Structures are given as C-alpha cells and as structure tokens.
Amino acid sequence: MSSEVLRVSNLRKRFNDLLVIDSISFSIKSGEFFCILGPSGCGKTTLLRIIAGFEDYEGEVLLKGEKIKKPGPDRVLVFQDYALFPWRTVIGNVLFGIESKLQKREALKVAEEMLKLVGLEGFEKSYPHELSGGMKQRVALARALVCDPAILLMDEPLSALDAQTRMEMQAELVKIWQRTKKTIVYVTHSIEEAVFLADRILVLSKRPARAKALVEVKLERPRNRFDAKFTEISQKIYDLLKD
Ligand SMILES: Nc1ncnc2c1ncn2[C@@H]1O[C@H](COP(=O)(O)OP(=O)(O)OP(=O)(O)O)[C@@H](O)[C@H]1O
Ligand SMILES: [Mg+2]
Structure with a gap:
C-alpha cells in the first residue's frame, strides 16, 4: 500500500498585495509521478518553491506529517537550466x-x-x-x-531542449522513475508532457492559481502519444485550461 508523502491543505501565497496561490489542497502518495500543469505565470514555480521550503505561506504543507518550514535534504529541486x-x-x-x-x-x-x-x-x-x-x-x-530525496521536485526541467531530445528525455525519465521508485513532483506547462509522464495531473487556473481539476491518467507505460486515449485525455485537459 502506498503511503502519503506530501499533504497540501488550503495553501495560499501572497507577494505583498499580489495573491499568487489561492486555497489549493492536494496530497501525493509515495512513489507517485505527480504533475502540476498550468498557464505561464500562474504560480507553479512558487508552489514548488514552497514545497522546497524556500518560501513562507499560509495554510498547511506537510511532508510525512511534518510542517515544511525550511529547505531540507529530503527535497531536491531540478531546474530547466x-x-x-x-x-x-x-x-x-x-x-x-x-x-x-x-x-x-x-x-x-x-x-x-x-x-x-x-x-x-x-x-x-x-x-x-x-x-x-x-x-x-x-x-x-x-x-x-x-x-x-523523499521527493524530487522538477521545474520544467526539459523545456530548454529541442523537441526530439525532449521526447527522448521524457521516456528516459519514466524509466528512471520506474527503476528508482521516487516520488516526483513535476511542473510543466505542456499538456502532452504531463499526460505522457504523470500518474495524476493537478490542473491549475490562471493566477491566482486555483486547482481546476485533478486528472488521473490510467494509461500503461510506456505511453503512446498517438493513442486515441492519450488524445482524449489531452483534449479534456485542454478544455479545462481554456475556461
Ligand atoms: N519573489 C517574488 N516577489 C514578487 N512576486 C513574485 C515573486 N516570485 C514570483 N512572483 C510573481 O508570482 C507570480 C507567479 O510566478 P511563478 O514563477 O510561480 O509562475 P509560474 O507558473 O512558474 O510561471 P512560468 O510558467 O512562466 O514559469 C508571477 O506573477 C510572478 O511575478
Ligand atoms: Mg515557473
């Protein structure tokens, strides 16, 4: 049985007067590949930085039951650059x-x-x-x-790569995740990338980020981007992001 690693409850984040994250709640299971998907500037990096322990916040963010207050070796952040x-x-x-x-x-x-x-x-x-x-x-x-680390935090790590290399690295990342059984929280603004990688996708609204939906991707791996089911899920998320 997989246990809960991270629990986010009623999370809010302001930078002075700017509300960036508005009342988000979700939890992540051990070994899960969890994607956070949302439009540019909606607050994805801020959310990841909060989990990493670099930002203060309102609400509750628990790592294995303990409130996150500062960075720790149990969370490692991987960036685009x-x-x-x-x-x-x-x-x-x-x-x-x-x-x-x-x-x-x-x-x-x-x-x-x-x-x-x-x-x-x-x-x-x-x-x-x-x-x-x-x-x-x-x-x-x-x-x-x-x-x-207990959680690997990844902020659009593949977005600087060309399309071909990016697809290869996505496939590679899935294999590495399967071998290491790591819990991964992966931020992206690519629908295709999220559907290719994730067990579940948290779809965020425009800023201030609110949870629009939590989409479960029940497709066998390795996934086929040209599969009808793949397209169907992508379409559903596209529609969610539109309104
Ligand atoms: N340290 C800060 N001080 C003030 N405002 C900030 C700070 N960090 C981020 N912001 C603001 O918070 C909002 C969300 O930024 P964030 O970087 O989290 O978005 P994002 O979803 O990661 O965007 P992108 O897709 O472009 O990477 C933006 O409007 C940004 O200007
Ligand atoms: Mg960002």
Whole structure:
C-alpha cells in the first residue's frame, strides 16, 4: 500500500498585495509521478518553491506529517537550466551532494552507479560545457537522485531542449522513475508532457492559481502519444485550461 508523502491543505501565497496561490489542497502518495500543469505565470514555480521550503505561506504543507518550514535534504529541486558546477567534471557534479556524507570510495561507487542509471557511463571525466543539453539534464538528475530525496521536485526541467531530445528525455525519465521508485513532483506547462509522464495531473487556473481539476491518467507505460486515449485525455485537459 502506498503511503502519503506530501499533504497540501488550503495553501495560499501572497507577494505583498499580489495573491499568487489561492486555497489549493492536494496530497501525493509515495512513489507517485505527480504533475502540476498550468498557464505561464500562474504560480507553479512558487508552489514548488514552497514545497522546497524556500518560501513562507499560509495554510498547511506537510511532508510525512511534518510542517515544511525550511529547505531540507529530503527535497531536491531540478531546474530547466541544469545549474551544474562548470568547474567540476560530471562525476564531480554528481559527487557534490554526497561527498561530505560518505567515505570517498563509497561516494564514488554510488555516483558511478547513478551515472549508469541515467545513461552517462563513460562521461565521468567530461566537463558540463562538453555535453549536450540532454546530457547536462541527465547529470542534474543524477546529482539530485544521488541524495536519495523523499521527493524530487522538477521545474520544467526539459523545456530548454529541442523537441526530439525532449521526447527522448521524457521516456528516459519514466524509466528512471520506474527503476528508482521516487516520488516526483513535476511542473510543466505542456499538456502532452504531463499526460505522457504523470500518474495524476493537478490542473491549475490562471493566477491566482486555483486547482481546476485533478486528472488521473490510467494509461500503461510506456505511453503512446498517438493513442486515441492519450488524445482524449489531452483534449479534456485542454478544455479545462481554456475556461
Ligand atoms: N519573489 C517574488 N516577489 C514578487 N512576486 C513574485 C515573486 N516570485 C514570483 N512572483 C510573481 O508570482 C507570480 C507567479 O510566478 P511563478 O514563477 O510561480 O509562475 P509560474 O507558473 O512558474 O510561471 P512560468 O510558467 O512562466 O514559469 C508571477 O506573477 C510572478 O511575478
Ligand atoms: Mg515557473
């Protein structure tokens, strides 16, 4: 039985007079791939930053029953721009989160395994500038996963990639998620991406963000974007976002 990892109740967020999030509630189960979908500027990044512990808020956000008040190693954020350390090699970047916690030999072993998992075996000694966008995002993913967070928070991580690489990385991400059984909270404004990835999709309104619907995607993986059911769900979400 899967247990609840995150519970958000009556969440509100203001920046001075600007109401950005208005009374959102949802909960996320352990091992779930949860997507947050909404129009540009509606408050998605703000919602993720609240879960990460970087923002104060009104309402309640509980991680395994404990109120989130500050950032912690149980939550790791992955962004669109990778945020890799350019002066560190690939393995050096992945080692970053664990080198202070583990013995050198053990850390190296864990980092190497993680690079294998994301398909970067053989690139340990490369530097970020020598890699393609997709590869850099794999490094960022490995660096996040190596910390073994309870929740992986991803903010439009693939949106800087070209269409082809983006689709490949979506498929890759599903495989990695299946292997690691991580709980993922994934922000996107692409309907197709959300339907391809998610177990459930929280559809948000324009700012201030309100929950329009929570859509369950009951499709087998790997999913086929040209499948009639896939299109049907996409259409439903498109209609939800329209009004
Ligand atoms: N630190 C801040 N101070 C004041 N206003 C902010 C701050 N951070 C975000 N905002 C405002 O909150 C609103 C939501 O921003 P947010 O970045 O969460 O949107 P988003 O849904 O992630 O947008 P996008 O799809 O473009 O990434 C915007 O109007 C933005 O200007
Ligand atoms: Mg954003």
